[in-house]
Amino acid sequence: MTAPRxxxxxxFDRVPETxxxxxxxxxxxxxxxxxxxxxxxxxxxxxxxxxxxxxxGAGKLWAFAGDVPAPxxxxxxxxxxxxxxxxxxxxxxxxxxxxxxxATRNVVHLDEERARRFVAGETVEPDWxxxxxxxxxxxxxxxxxxxxxxxxxxxxxxxxxxxxGRRREID
Amino acid sequence: MxxxxxxxxxxxxxxxxxxxxxxxxxxxxxxxIKTTVERATRALADGGHGFERADWLPKLLRLDSRxxxxxxxxxxxxxxxxxxxxxxxxxxxxxxxxxxxLDPCAAPGSKTTQLAALMDDEGTLVANDNNLGRLSALRSNxxxxxxxxxxxxxxxxxxxxxxxxxxxxxxxxxxxVPCSCEGTxxxxxxxxxxxxxxxxxxxxxIQRAILRRAVQVTRPGGTVVYSTCTFAPEENEGVLDAxxxxxxxxxxxxxVDLETRPGVTEWxxxxxxxxxxxxxxxxxxxxxxxxxxxxKLEVGA
Numbered sequence: 001m002t003a004p005r006x007x008x009x010x011x012f013d014r015v016p017e018t019x020x021x022x023x024x025x026x027x028x029x030x031x032x033x034x035x036x037x038x039x040x041x042x043x044x045x046x047x048x049x050x051x052x053x054x055x056x057g058a059g060k061l062w063a064f065a066g067d068v069p070a071p072x073x074x075x076x077x078x079x080x081x082x083x084x085x086x087x088x089x090x091x092x093x094x095x096x097x098x099x100x101x102x103a104t105r106n107v108v109h110l111d112e113e114r115a116r117r118f119v120a121g122e123t124v125e126p127d128w129x130x131x132x133x134x135x136x137x138x139x140x141x142x143x144x145x146x147x148x149x150x151x152x153x154x155x156x157x158x159x160x161x162x163x164x165g166r167r168r169e170i171d
Numbered sequence: 172m173x174x175x176x177x178x179x180x181x182x183x184x185x186x187x188x189x190x191x192x193x194x195x196x197x198x199x200x201x202x203x204i205k206t207t208v209e210r211a212t213r214a215l216a217d218g219g220h221g222f223e224r225a226d227w228l229p230k231l232l233r234l235d236s237r238x239x240x241x242x243x244x245x246x247x248x249x250x251x252x253x254x255x256x257x258x259x260x261x262x263x264x265x266x267x268x269x270x271x272x273l274d275p276c277a278a279p280g281s282k283t284t285q286l287a288a289l290m291d292d293e294g295t296l297v298a299n300d301n302n303l304g305r306l307s308a309l310r311s312n313x314x315x316x317x318x319x320x321x322x323x324x325x326x327x328x329x330x331x332x333x334x335x336x337x338x339x340x341x342x343x344x345x346x347x348v349p350c351s352c353e354g355t356x357x358x359x360x361x362x363x364x365x366x367x368x369x370x371x372x373x374x375x376x377i378q379r380a381i382l383r384r385a386v387q388v389t390r391p392g393g394t395v396v397y398s399t400c401t402f403a404p405e406e407n408e409g410v411l412d413a414x415x416x417x418x419x420x421x422x423x424x425x426x427v428d429l430e431t432r433p434g435v436t437e438w439x440x441x442x443x444x445x446x447x448x449x450x451x452x453x454x455x456x457x458x459x460x461x462x463x464x465x466x467k468l469e470v471g472a
Contacts, residue, residue, distance in 0.1 A: 050293075051319065065320040066295030069337050076310050076323035097205065097248060098317040119246060141243055142206075142213040148247075165311070171218075171241045 012072040015053040015061065027055055028084050036082070036089055041136060042104030051078070059085030063095070090134050093149035093162060100136045100147030107136045108151065108158065115139035118160045119148060121167040126151075126158045134161070173353060173363045177402045180435060181454055190456035195357045197234045198225070199250040200258055200281075202316045203288045206249040214244040227428035227458075231258055248315040253281040254358060256429075256453050256460035260398035261285040263425050263467050264345050268293040271336070273344040275328035275385055278305030280312040282347055287318040297341070299324045299331060329380040333388055340390040347398045348378040348410075354400035354462025357455060371403050378410045386418040392472040395420065397450075398465045404438035407464040408450065412443040419471030422446040430457040434466065 016022045019029045030053055037043040054062045054070075054077050064078030081095035091100075100107075114124040118137060128135075135153050138145040150161040160167075174191060181187045201211040208230055215222055220242060221235035231253075239245045239252065261282050266272045268291040277283045277298035287296050298313075298321055300306045306325055313321050324335065333339065351371050356362045378399070385395050399406055411422065411434070422444075434450030436443050450466035 063319055064322070065292060066322060067337075068295065068322055068335060072322070073335050074322045075306060075325050076313075076321070078319040078321060079314055079317070092314075094248075094314040094317065098319070141247065142210040142217065144210075146247060166246070166315075168241050168246050170243055170246065 010056075012054040012056045012062065012070070012074065012077050014070040015055055024055075026058070026085055028061070033061065033082065033084075037099075040089075040134075041100075041106055043099060043102045047099055047102050054078070059083055088133055090161070091136075091150055093166060096136050096147045096149050100138070101145075103136045103147070106131055106133075107138055107147075108153070109145060110137060110139050110148075112139065115148060116170050118151065118158070119162055119167060120169050121160050121162060121164070123157050123159045125156060126153070128153060128158070173366050174356075174402075177353075180402070180404075180432075180452075182432075183456060186456035187454055190454075190459065191356050193357060195254060195461060196459065197238070198253060198255045199232050199234060199239055199245075200253045200285060201230045201232065202249055202251055202284065203230065204284075204292050205247060205317045206244070211244050211249045214249065215239070215242065218242050218244070225255060228258055228262060231255055248317055251281060251284055251312070251316060253285070254355075254461050256354075256458070256463040257281060257400065258285060259427065259429065259453070259463060260345055260347055260396045260465050261289060263427065263465055264289075264343050264394060264396040266290050266294075266343050270294045270342040271339065272296045273331075273341040273385065273388065274298045275331055275344065275346060275381060276300060276348055277323075278302060278309040280309035282345060283309060283321065284313055284316040284318055286345060287313070287316070287320055290320060292318060292320045294320055295336070296321045297324065297336060298322070299326055299328055301325070301327050329377070329384055331384055331388060340388055341393065342390060343394045343396075344385040344389050345396050345398070346382050346385045348381050348406075350374060350378065350399040350401040350406050351403055352400055353402045354453075354455070354464075357461055371405050375403075375405045375410055378406055379413050382410060382414045383418055386414065386420050386468065386470055389470045391470055393470045395468040395470060396465065397468065398463065400461060400463055402452070402454075402462055402464075404435055404441075404443075407452075407466075408434045408436070408438065408443045408447040409441065411447050411450065411466055411468075415444050415446070420468045421471070422449045423467050423469050424449045425451075425467045427451065429453065432457075434464075
Protein backbone atom coordinates (compact mmCIF):
# COMPACT_ATOMS: atom_id res chain seq x y z
CA MET A 1 0.00 0.00 0.00
CA THR A 2 1.54 3.27 -1.09
CA ALA A 3 0.65 6.62 0.40
CA PRO A 4 -1.62 8.88 -1.67
CA ARG A 5 0.37 10.89 -4.20
CA UNK A 6 0.02 14.63 -4.42
CA UNK A 7 -1.34 16.32 -7.49
CA UNK A 8 1.60 17.42 -9.66
CA UNK A 9 0.80 20.79 -11.14
CA UNK A 10 3.00 20.39 -14.23
CA UNK A 11 1.73 17.11 -15.62
CA PHE A 12 -1.52 15.63 -16.86
CA ASP A 13 -2.67 12.69 -14.78
CA ARG A 14 -5.55 10.50 -15.82
CA VAL A 15 -8.63 10.66 -13.61
CA PRO A 16 -9.29 7.24 -11.94
CA GLU A 17 -12.32 5.23 -13.03
CA THR A 18 -13.80 5.01 -9.54
CA UNK A 19 -13.18 6.51 -6.11
CA UNK A 20 -11.75 3.13 -4.98
CA UNK A 21 -8.94 3.43 -7.56
CA UNK A 22 -7.99 6.94 -6.47
CA UNK A 23 -4.29 7.50 -5.82
CA UNK A 24 -4.26 11.28 -5.56
CA UNK A 25 -6.01 12.95 -2.63
CA UNK A 26 -9.10 14.90 -3.60
CA UNK A 27 -9.11 13.91 -7.25
CA UNK A 28 -12.62 13.05 -8.48
CA UNK A 29 -13.23 9.80 -10.33
CA UNK A 30 -14.52 9.49 -13.88
CA UNK A 31 -17.73 8.09 -12.43
CA UNK A 32 -18.18 11.18 -10.22
CA UNK A 33 -17.66 13.45 -13.24
CA UNK A 34 -20.22 11.56 -15.34
CA UNK A 35 -22.65 11.62 -12.40
CA UNK A 36 -22.22 15.38 -12.06
CA UNK A 37 -23.11 16.11 -15.70
CA UNK A 38 -26.06 13.73 -15.53
CA UNK A 39 -27.47 14.77 -12.14
CA UNK A 40 -27.00 18.50 -12.55
CA UNK A 41 -27.71 18.96 -16.27
CA UNK A 42 -29.20 15.70 -17.53
CA UNK A 43 -26.30 15.16 -19.94
CA UNK A 44 -26.25 11.41 -20.73
CA UNK A 45 -22.99 9.72 -19.60
CA UNK A 46 -22.63 8.22 -23.10
CA UNK A 47 -21.93 11.78 -24.34
CA UNK A 48 -18.42 11.30 -22.93
CA UNK A 49 -17.77 7.82 -24.37
CA UNK A 50 -14.48 8.06 -26.23
CA UNK A 51 -13.16 10.78 -23.90
CA UNK A 52 -10.53 10.42 -21.21
CA UNK A 53 -10.51 12.87 -18.30
CA UNK A 54 -7.31 14.38 -16.95
CA UNK A 55 -6.26 16.69 -14.14
CA UNK A 56 -3.50 19.26 -14.44
CA GLY A 57 -3.29 21.82 -11.72
CA ALA A 58 -5.46 21.16 -8.69
CA GLY A 59 -9.10 21.04 -9.66
CA LYS A 60 -8.80 21.75 -13.38
CA LEU A 61 -10.18 18.83 -15.40
CA TRP A 62 -9.65 18.30 -19.13
CA ALA A 63 -11.61 16.15 -21.61
CA PHE A 64 -9.49 14.58 -24.35
CA ALA A 65 -10.79 12.63 -27.35
CA GLY A 66 -7.36 11.43 -28.47
CA ASP A 67 -4.81 8.99 -27.12
CA VAL A 68 -1.52 9.61 -25.29
CA PRO A 69 0.28 7.69 -22.51
CA ALA A 70 -0.23 8.86 -18.91
CA PRO A 71 1.10 10.90 -17.26
CA UNK A 72 1.31 13.24 -20.23
CA UNK A 73 4.11 15.78 -20.47
CA UNK A 74 2.35 18.21 -22.77
CA UNK A 75 1.08 21.78 -22.53
CA UNK A 76 -2.58 21.02 -23.14
CA UNK A 77 -4.73 17.94 -23.64
CA UNK A 78 -8.13 18.38 -25.22
CA UNK A 79 -10.33 21.00 -23.57
CA UNK A 80 -10.61 22.34 -20.03
CA UNK A 81 -14.13 21.36 -19.11
CA UNK A 82 -14.77 21.29 -15.37
CA UNK A 83 -13.52 23.02 -12.21
CA UNK A 84 -13.68 20.69 -9.20
CA UNK A 85 -12.24 20.83 -5.66
CA UNK A 86 -14.62 23.57 -4.58
CA UNK A 87 -18.05 23.18 -3.00
CA UNK A 88 -19.89 23.51 -6.31
CA UNK A 89 -18.35 22.14 -9.46
CA UNK A 90 -18.35 24.54 -12.39
CA UNK A 91 -18.28 23.70 -16.11
CA UNK A 92 -16.24 25.93 -18.41
CA UNK A 93 -17.80 28.14 -21.06
CA UNK A 94 -16.11 26.04 -23.75
CA UNK A 95 -17.46 22.77 -22.33
CA UNK A 96 -20.98 24.18 -22.16
CA UNK A 97 -20.74 25.42 -25.75
CA UNK A 98 -19.50 21.99 -26.85
CA UNK A 99 -21.60 19.59 -24.72
CA UNK A 100 -24.41 21.81 -23.37
CA UNK A 101 -26.80 20.97 -26.20
CA UNK A 102 -27.29 17.57 -24.52
CA ALA A 103 -28.49 19.21 -21.29
CA THR A 104 -32.12 18.79 -20.20
CA ARG A 105 -32.00 20.21 -16.65
CA ASN A 106 -30.91 23.52 -15.16
CA VAL A 107 -30.89 25.19 -18.57
CA VAL A 108 -32.12 28.78 -18.67
CA HIS A 109 -33.12 30.35 -21.97
CA LEU A 110 -32.61 34.09 -22.50
CA ASP A 111 -34.28 36.38 -24.99
CA GLU A 112 -32.11 38.30 -27.43
CA GLU A 113 -31.80 41.47 -25.33
CA ARG A 114 -30.81 39.59 -22.14
CA ALA A 115 -28.49 37.26 -24.07
CA ARG A 116 -26.55 40.26 -25.40
CA ARG A 117 -26.23 41.78 -21.93
CA PHE A 118 -25.17 38.41 -20.49
CA VAL A 119 -22.38 38.00 -23.10
CA ALA A 120 -21.23 41.55 -22.35
CA GLY A 121 -20.74 40.40 -18.73
CA GLU A 122 -23.85 41.91 -17.13
CA THR A 123 -26.08 40.32 -14.51
CA VAL A 124 -29.60 39.73 -15.85
CA GLU A 125 -32.94 38.76 -14.32
CA PRO A 126 -34.18 35.65 -16.10
CA ASP A 127 -37.59 33.98 -16.03
CA TRP A 128 -36.45 31.17 -13.76
CA UNK A 129 -38.04 29.41 -10.79
CA UNK A 130 -35.63 26.49 -10.53
CA UNK A 131 -32.46 25.68 -8.59
CA UNK A 132 -29.85 28.13 -7.45
CA UNK A 133 -26.27 27.58 -8.56
CA UNK A 134 -24.58 27.16 -11.91
CA UNK A 135 -26.94 27.02 -14.88
CA UNK A 136 -26.39 26.44 -18.58
CA UNK A 137 -27.50 29.55 -20.46
CA UNK A 138 -28.94 29.35 -23.98
CA UNK A 139 -30.43 31.69 -26.56
CA UNK A 140 -31.89 31.24 -30.04
CA UNK A 141 -29.45 31.40 -32.94
CA UNK A 142 -30.22 30.46 -36.54
CA UNK A 143 -33.56 28.99 -35.52
CA UNK A 144 -32.46 26.75 -32.63
CA UNK A 145 -31.39 27.13 -28.99
CA UNK A 146 -27.60 27.37 -28.68
CA UNK A 147 -25.63 27.21 -25.39
CA UNK A 148 -23.81 30.46 -24.59
CA UNK A 149 -22.05 29.56 -21.35
CA UNK A 150 -22.47 29.36 -17.59
CA UNK A 151 -24.48 31.64 -15.34
CA UNK A 152 -24.59 31.69 -11.53
CA UNK A 153 -28.20 32.00 -10.37
CA UNK A 154 -28.60 33.48 -6.86
CA UNK A 155 -31.29 35.71 -5.28
CA UNK A 156 -33.36 35.97 -8.50
CA UNK A 157 -30.44 37.16 -10.61
CA UNK A 158 -28.19 35.43 -13.11
CA UNK A 159 -24.56 36.46 -12.92
CA UNK A 160 -22.59 36.10 -16.14
CA UNK A 161 -19.65 33.70 -15.81
CA UNK A 162 -18.42 34.44 -19.34
CA UNK A 163 -14.63 34.90 -18.95
CA UNK A 164 -13.49 38.51 -19.34
CA GLY A 165 -11.54 37.74 -22.51
CA ARG A 166 -14.62 36.23 -24.15
CA ARG A 167 -17.07 39.01 -23.32
CA ARG A 168 -18.39 40.92 -26.33
CA GLU A 169 -20.73 43.73 -27.24
CA ILE A 170 -22.57 41.81 -29.95
CA ASP A 171 -23.62 44.04 -32.84
CA MET B 172 11.90 46.19 -54.02
CA UNK B 173 11.57 42.53 -52.96
CA UNK B 174 8.77 41.65 -55.38
CA UNK B 175 10.88 42.57 -58.46
CA UNK B 176 12.92 39.49 -57.71
CA UNK B 177 9.96 37.25 -58.57
CA UNK B 178 8.74 39.02 -61.70
CA UNK B 179 10.55 36.49 -63.96
CA UNK B 180 8.31 33.78 -62.40
CA UNK B 181 5.02 35.63 -62.87
CA UNK B 182 2.98 35.65 -66.08
CA UNK B 183 1.20 39.00 -65.55
CA UNK B 184 3.53 41.33 -63.66
CA UNK B 185 1.11 44.28 -63.73
CA UNK B 186 -1.73 42.25 -62.21
CA UNK B 187 0.67 40.69 -59.68
CA UNK B 188 1.90 44.10 -58.50
CA UNK B 189 -1.57 45.60 -58.39
CA UNK B 190 -2.92 42.69 -56.33
CA UNK B 191 -0.02 42.94 -53.86
CA UNK B 192 -0.95 46.56 -53.21
CA UNK B 193 -4.64 45.89 -52.51
CA UNK B 194 -5.78 44.95 -49.00
CA UNK B 195 -7.07 41.41 -48.53
CA UNK B 196 -10.75 40.56 -48.36
CA UNK B 197 -12.00 39.50 -44.92
CA UNK B 198 -12.53 35.73 -44.94
CA UNK B 199 -13.81 33.31 -42.30
CA UNK B 200 -13.94 29.53 -42.21
CA UNK B 201 -17.00 27.80 -40.78
CA UNK B 202 -15.98 25.59 -37.86
CA UNK B 203 -17.90 22.38 -38.51
CA ILE B 204 -17.04 20.98 -35.07
CA LYS B 205 -19.63 23.35 -33.61
CA THR B 206 -22.08 24.00 -36.42
CA THR B 207 -22.95 23.50 -40.08
CA VAL B 208 -22.31 25.85 -43.00
CA GLU B 209 -26.09 26.27 -43.28
CA ARG B 210 -26.56 27.43 -39.67
CA ALA B 211 -23.48 29.66 -39.75
CA THR B 212 -24.57 31.40 -42.93
CA ARG B 213 -28.09 31.81 -41.58
CA ALA B 214 -26.74 33.38 -38.36
CA LEU B 215 -24.54 35.77 -40.37
CA ALA B 216 -27.44 36.76 -42.59
CA ASP B 217 -29.76 37.24 -39.56
CA GLY B 218 -27.09 39.55 -38.08
CA GLY B 219 -26.98 41.62 -41.27
CA HIS B 220 -23.56 40.38 -42.41
CA GLY B 221 -23.11 40.02 -46.16
CA PHE B 222 -20.91 37.22 -47.51
CA GLU B 223 -20.20 35.01 -50.49
CA ARG B 224 -18.95 31.42 -50.43
CA ALA B 225 -15.59 30.54 -51.99
CA ASP B 226 -16.13 28.24 -54.99
CA TRP B 227 -13.16 26.03 -54.24
CA LEU B 228 -14.04 25.54 -50.57
CA PRO B 229 -17.66 26.29 -49.60
CA LYS B 230 -16.76 26.40 -45.87
CA LEU B 231 -14.88 29.66 -46.59
CA LEU B 232 -16.98 32.81 -46.56
CA ARG B 233 -15.77 36.14 -47.97
CA LEU B 234 -17.38 38.82 -45.85
CA ASP B 235 -18.39 42.36 -46.67
CA SER B 236 -16.50 45.09 -44.85
CA ARG B 237 -17.92 44.52 -41.36
CA UNK B 238 -15.79 42.67 -38.83
CA UNK B 239 -17.24 39.31 -37.73
CA UNK B 240 -15.47 39.47 -34.32
CA UNK B 241 -18.49 40.96 -32.57
CA UNK B 242 -21.11 38.74 -34.19
CA UNK B 243 -23.04 35.92 -32.54
CA UNK B 244 -21.62 33.15 -34.76
CA UNK B 245 -18.08 34.30 -33.99
CA UNK B 246 -18.77 34.36 -30.24
CA UNK B 247 -20.03 30.78 -30.45
CA UNK B 248 -16.87 29.57 -32.18
CA UNK B 249 -18.75 28.89 -35.39
CA UNK B 250 -16.33 31.06 -37.40
CA UNK B 251 -12.55 31.37 -37.60
CA UNK B 252 -10.92 34.34 -39.33
CA UNK B 253 -8.46 32.82 -41.80
CA UNK B 254 -6.78 34.14 -44.92
CA UNK B 255 -8.40 32.30 -47.83
CA UNK B 256 -5.33 30.61 -49.32
CA UNK B 257 -4.03 29.50 -45.92
CA UNK B 258 -6.95 27.05 -45.87
CA UNK B 259 -5.26 25.17 -48.74
CA UNK B 260 -2.68 22.90 -47.01
CA UNK B 261 -5.12 21.25 -44.56
CA UNK B 262 -7.41 20.45 -47.51
CA UNK B 263 -4.46 18.93 -49.40
CA UNK B 264 -3.39 16.92 -46.34
CA UNK B 265 -6.97 15.59 -46.16
CA UNK B 266 -6.79 13.91 -42.72
CA UNK B 267 -9.44 11.38 -41.76
CA UNK B 268 -11.29 10.90 -38.45
CA UNK B 269 -9.36 8.61 -36.12
CA UNK B 270 -5.91 9.25 -37.60
CA UNK B 271 -2.77 10.48 -35.84
CA UNK B 272 -1.86 13.86 -37.29
CA LEU B 273 1.08 16.18 -36.55
CA ASP B 274 1.10 19.95 -36.93
CA PRO B 275 4.68 20.84 -35.89
CA CYS B 276 4.52 24.64 -36.45
CA ALA B 277 0.96 25.15 -35.33
CA ALA B 278 0.43 28.54 -33.65
CA PRO B 279 -1.76 30.54 -33.73
CA GLY B 280 -3.99 27.71 -34.89
CA SER B 281 -6.03 28.47 -38.01
CA LYS B 282 -4.73 25.33 -39.73
CA THR B 283 -4.79 23.27 -36.52
CA THR B 284 -8.46 23.97 -35.90
CA GLN B 285 -9.17 23.29 -39.58
CA LEU B 286 -7.39 19.91 -39.30
CA ALA B 287 -9.42 19.04 -36.19
CA ALA B 288 -12.63 19.84 -38.05
CA LEU B 289 -11.57 17.71 -41.04
CA MET B 290 -10.93 14.86 -38.55
CA ASP B 291 -14.43 15.39 -37.07
CA ASP B 292 -12.52 15.99 -33.82
CA GLU B 293 -11.70 12.24 -33.67
CA GLY B 294 -8.23 10.68 -33.51
CA THR B 295 -5.14 12.41 -32.14
CA LEU B 296 -3.95 15.77 -33.40
CA VAL B 297 -0.60 16.94 -32.04
CA ALA B 298 0.06 20.67 -32.35
CA ASN B 299 3.54 21.93 -31.52
CA ASP B 300 5.10 25.37 -31.54
CA ASN B 301 8.36 26.72 -30.16
CA ASN B 302 6.84 30.00 -28.95
CA LEU B 303 4.91 29.87 -25.67
CA GLY B 304 3.11 33.17 -26.25
CA ARG B 305 1.83 32.04 -29.63
CA LEU B 306 0.97 28.69 -28.11
CA SER B 307 -1.39 30.32 -25.64
CA ALA B 308 -3.17 31.97 -28.60
CA LEU B 309 -3.44 28.54 -30.21
CA ARG B 310 -4.91 27.08 -27.05
CA SER B 311 -7.58 29.72 -26.69
CA ASN B 312 -8.46 29.48 -30.41
CA UNK B 313 -8.76 25.70 -30.15
CA UNK B 314 -10.96 25.94 -27.05
CA UNK B 315 -13.23 28.53 -28.65
CA UNK B 316 -13.61 26.13 -31.59
CA UNK B 317 -14.51 23.26 -29.23
CA UNK B 318 -11.56 21.07 -30.31
CA UNK B 319 -11.09 18.09 -27.99
CA UNK B 320 -8.74 15.75 -29.92
CA UNK B 321 -5.72 18.04 -29.57
CA UNK B 322 -2.48 17.56 -27.61
CA UNK B 323 -0.34 20.70 -27.50
CA UNK B 324 3.44 20.64 -27.07
CA UNK B 325 6.05 23.37 -26.78
CA UNK B 326 9.31 22.44 -28.47
CA UNK B 327 11.65 22.80 -31.42
CA UNK B 328 10.05 21.06 -34.41
CA UNK B 329 13.54 20.13 -35.71
CA UNK B 330 13.95 17.53 -32.97
CA UNK B 331 10.36 16.67 -32.15
CA UNK B 332 10.11 13.60 -29.91
CA UNK B 333 7.58 10.82 -30.36
CA UNK B 334 7.97 9.80 -26.72
CA UNK B 335 4.97 11.75 -25.34
CA UNK B 336 2.82 10.00 -27.96
CA UNK B 337 3.74 6.41 -27.25
CA UNK B 338 6.55 6.30 -29.81
CA UNK B 339 4.12 5.65 -32.66
CA UNK B 340 4.66 7.49 -35.96
CA UNK B 341 2.00 9.78 -37.43
CA UNK B 342 -0.28 9.09 -40.39
CA UNK B 343 0.03 12.64 -41.67
CA UNK B 344 1.89 15.87 -40.98
CA UNK B 345 1.13 19.45 -41.97
CA UNK B 346 4.47 21.25 -42.16
CA UNK B 347 3.53 24.92 -42.41
CA VAL B 348 6.94 26.37 -41.64
CA PRO B 349 7.99 29.81 -40.44
CA CYS B 350 9.06 31.75 -43.54
CA SER B 351 9.95 35.18 -44.88
CA CYS B 352 6.20 35.79 -45.32
CA GLU B 353 6.47 37.62 -48.62
CA GLY B 354 3.03 36.34 -49.56
CA THR B 355 1.44 38.14 -46.60
CA UNK B 356 2.29 41.63 -47.92
CA UNK B 357 -1.39 42.38 -48.54
CA UNK B 358 -2.21 41.70 -44.89
CA UNK B 359 0.97 43.09 -43.41
CA UNK B 360 2.59 45.96 -45.34
CA UNK B 361 5.65 45.72 -43.03
CA UNK B 362 6.43 42.18 -44.21
CA UNK B 363 9.43 43.36 -46.27
CA UNK B 364 11.01 45.54 -43.58
CA UNK B 365 13.30 42.80 -42.29
CA UNK B 366 13.75 41.06 -45.63
CA UNK B 367 17.30 40.08 -46.64
CA UNK B 368 18.74 37.30 -48.75
CA UNK B 369 20.68 36.20 -45.69
CA UNK B 370 17.43 35.77 -43.77
CA UNK B 371 15.90 33.79 -46.63
CA UNK B 372 18.91 31.45 -46.68
CA UNK B 373 19.08 30.95 -42.93
CA UNK B 374 15.37 30.30 -42.58
CA UNK B 375 15.57 27.81 -45.47
CA UNK B 376 18.00 25.78 -43.33
CA ILE B 377 15.47 25.70 -40.48
CA GLN B 378 12.64 24.77 -42.86
CA ARG B 379 14.71 21.91 -44.26
CA ALA B 380 15.39 20.52 -40.77
CA ILE B 381 11.72 20.77 -39.77
CA LEU B 382 10.52 19.04 -42.95
CA ARG B 383 13.14 16.29 -42.55
CA ARG B 384 11.99 15.60 -39.00
CA ALA B 385 8.33 15.53 -40.05
CA VAL B 386 9.13 12.95 -42.76
CA GLN B 387 11.04 10.86 -40.20
CA VAL B 388 8.11 10.75 -37.74
CA THR B 389 5.49 9.91 -40.41
CA ARG B 390 4.77 6.24 -41.11
CA PRO B 391 5.73 4.62 -44.44
CA GLY B 392 2.98 5.40 -46.93
CA GLY B 393 1.89 8.40 -44.86
CA THR B 394 1.39 11.92 -46.20
CA VAL B 395 3.31 15.12 -45.47
CA VAL B 396 2.21 18.51 -46.78
CA TYR B 397 4.78 21.31 -46.92
CA SER B 398 3.59 24.90 -47.13
CA THR B 399 4.83 28.47 -46.82
CA CYS B 400 3.42 31.92 -47.45
CA THR B 401 6.43 33.07 -49.45
CA PHE B 402 7.46 33.27 -53.10
CA ALA B 403 11.19 32.56 -52.54
CA PRO B 404 12.22 29.34 -54.33
CA GLU B 405 15.04 28.98 -51.77
CA GLU B 406 12.34 28.39 -49.11
CA ASN B 407 10.06 26.33 -51.34
CA GLU B 408 11.39 24.15 -54.16
CA GLY B 409 14.93 24.45 -52.77
CA VAL B 410 13.86 22.95 -49.43
CA LEU B 411 11.93 20.16 -51.15
CA ASP B 412 14.91 19.37 -53.40
CA ALA B 413 17.20 18.99 -50.38
CA UNK B 414 14.78 16.82 -48.38
CA UNK B 415 14.06 14.58 -51.39
CA UNK B 416 17.78 13.77 -51.44
CA UNK B 417 18.05 13.28 -47.68
CA UNK B 418 14.89 11.35 -46.74
CA UNK B 419 12.84 8.48 -48.18
CA UNK B 420 9.93 10.40 -49.69
CA UNK B 421 8.57 11.61 -53.01
CA UNK B 422 6.49 14.47 -54.31
CA UNK B 423 3.02 13.54 -55.53
CA UNK B 424 0.58 15.48 -57.73
CA UNK B 425 -2.66 16.81 -56.28
CA UNK B 426 -5.72 18.62 -57.57
CA VAL B 427 -7.30 21.71 -56.12
CA ASP B 428 -10.04 23.91 -57.53
CA LEU B 429 -7.92 27.05 -57.34
CA GLU B 430 -5.86 28.86 -59.98
CA THR B 431 -2.19 27.89 -59.39
CA ARG B 432 1.19 27.65 -61.13
CA PRO B 433 3.55 24.66 -60.91
CA GLY B 434 6.69 24.66 -58.75
CA VAL B 435 9.79 26.02 -60.52
CA THR B 436 12.64 23.65 -61.39
CA GLU B 437 15.23 26.36 -62.03
CA TRP B 438 16.12 29.48 -60.07
CA UNK B 439 19.16 31.77 -60.14
CA UNK B 440 21.44 29.10 -61.59
CA UNK B 441 20.16 26.30 -59.34
CA UNK B 442 18.37 23.27 -60.80
CA UNK B 443 15.91 21.43 -58.60
CA UNK B 444 14.57 17.87 -58.81
CA UNK B 445 12.08 17.72 -61.72
CA UNK B 446 9.31 16.44 -59.43
CA UNK B 447 9.05 19.84 -57.69
CA UNK B 448 6.75 20.88 -60.55
CA UNK B 449 4.05 18.88 -58.69
CA UNK B 450 4.08 21.63 -56.05
CA UNK B 451 1.68 24.55 -56.49
CA UNK B 452 2.42 28.27 -56.38
CA UNK B 453 -0.37 30.70 -55.67
CA UNK B 454 0.19 34.33 -56.66
CA UNK B 455 -2.07 37.07 -55.25
CA UNK B 456 -3.56 38.07 -58.61
CA UNK B 457 -4.67 34.55 -59.55
CA UNK B 458 -7.49 34.19 -56.99
CA UNK B 459 -7.39 37.57 -55.18
CA UNK B 460 -5.69 35.98 -52.13
CA UNK B 461 -2.34 36.17 -50.39
CA UNK B 462 0.70 34.42 -51.89
CA UNK B 463 1.27 30.76 -51.05
CA UNK B 464 3.22 27.60 -51.78
CA UNK B 465 2.05 24.04 -51.17
CA UNK B 466 3.53 20.60 -51.89
CA LYS B 467 2.33 17.08 -51.09
CA LEU B 468 4.79 14.30 -50.24
CA GLU B 469 4.37 10.58 -49.74
CA VAL B 470 6.72 8.94 -47.27
CA GLY B 471 8.57 5.91 -48.69
CA ALA B 472 6.72 2.62 -48.19
